[in-house]
Amino acid sequence: MDGFLVPRGYFVTSGEAHDGASELNAFDLALKDAGITECNLVEVSSILPPDSHEMEPIEIPKGAITFCVMAKTAGTLGERVGCGLAWTWGTTGSGERYGIVAEHHSNAPAAEVDRMLKVKLARMAEVRGMDIEETKTCVRSMVCEGNYGCVVAVLVYVP
Numbered sequence: 001m002d003g004f005l006v007p008r009g010y011f012v013t014s015g016e017a018h019d020g021a022s023e024l025n026a027f028d029l030a031l032k033d034a035g036i037t038e039c040n041l042v043e044v045s046s047i048l049p050p051d052s053h054e055m056e057p058i059e060i061p062k063g064a065i066t067f068c069v070m071a072k073t074a075g076t077l078g079e080r081v082g083c084g085l086a087w088t089w090g091t092t093g094s095g096e097r098y099g100i101v102a103e104h105h106s107n108a109p110a111a112e113v114d115r116m117l118k119v120k121l122a123r124m125a126e127v128r129g130m131d132i133e134e135t136k137t138c139v140r141s142m143v144c145e146g147n148y149g150c151v152v153a154v155l156v157y158v159p
Contacts, residue, residue, distance in 0.1 A: 007067070007157035009055045010048065012085060012138045014153040018146030023074045026150040030072075034152055039066035044157070046124075048087065048099025058158065067157040071103035074150040082108045082141035085153045086117035090130035100124050100132075101155055110141040 015033030019026040031037040039060050046069045060066055071083035087101040102120035104113050114137050125132045140151035 005067075005159065006049045007052050007159060008049075009053050009158040010155055011055050011057045011158065012087070012136075012153070012155050013057050014138050014140045014151070016140050016142050016149070016151045018144060018149045020147045023076075023148045023150065026074060026146070026148040027072065027152070030150040030152045034154055036060065036066070036068075036154060036156060038062040039064055041070065041154075042067050043070050044068070046101035046103070046155075048089070048101065050096070050098045052099070052157075055158065057156075060156075069101045069103060069155040071105055071153045072150065073105045073107065074148065075107065075144045076149075077144055077147055079144050079149070080107050080109065080141065081144060081149055081151050082106050082110060082113045082139070083151050083153050084110075084113045084117050084137055084139035085155055086114075086121045086135055086137045087155065088121060088125070088132045088135045090125050090128070090132040093129045100128070100130070103153070108141065110139045113139045113141055
């Protein structure tokens with residue numbers, strides 16, 4: 001169908017940061033660490049188009065409207081923050097192949113975030129009647145050292 005924006009590719013990035021001023025500043029610095037702080041991020045749900053492919057991160061023009069799936073957790077001094085994404089390709093019973101992405105936000109260590117992502121992704125596949133292929137994950141977890149801390153994991157769609 002014409003008129004729909006269907007991404008041709010995607011990449012996954014992540015970042016973490018501490019800041020003394022505010023949670024928002026810690027989030028901005030985590031995006032900077034991930035290399036996507038100069039984008040206008042628009043969060044969308046989590047389907048990878050059938051013809052898209054994973055690619056290396058690219059430089060995005062400053063101010064570009066950038067669609068993404070984002071996991072983010074922020075906290076304060078001494079608090080653990082964790083988040084992540086899991087993604088996979090799968091095939092439905094009718095032979096349709098496309099990808100799905102799960103996100104998780106918590107105050108858990110990396111291993112627990114990874115476990116929960118795989119549980120969520122398996123459930124998404126089950127609901128769709130999908131047999132899935134290799135699952136990939138991107139997880140960040142840390143203890144906040146500044147007044148504020150933030151971790152992000154982001155799947156960025158490329159037009």
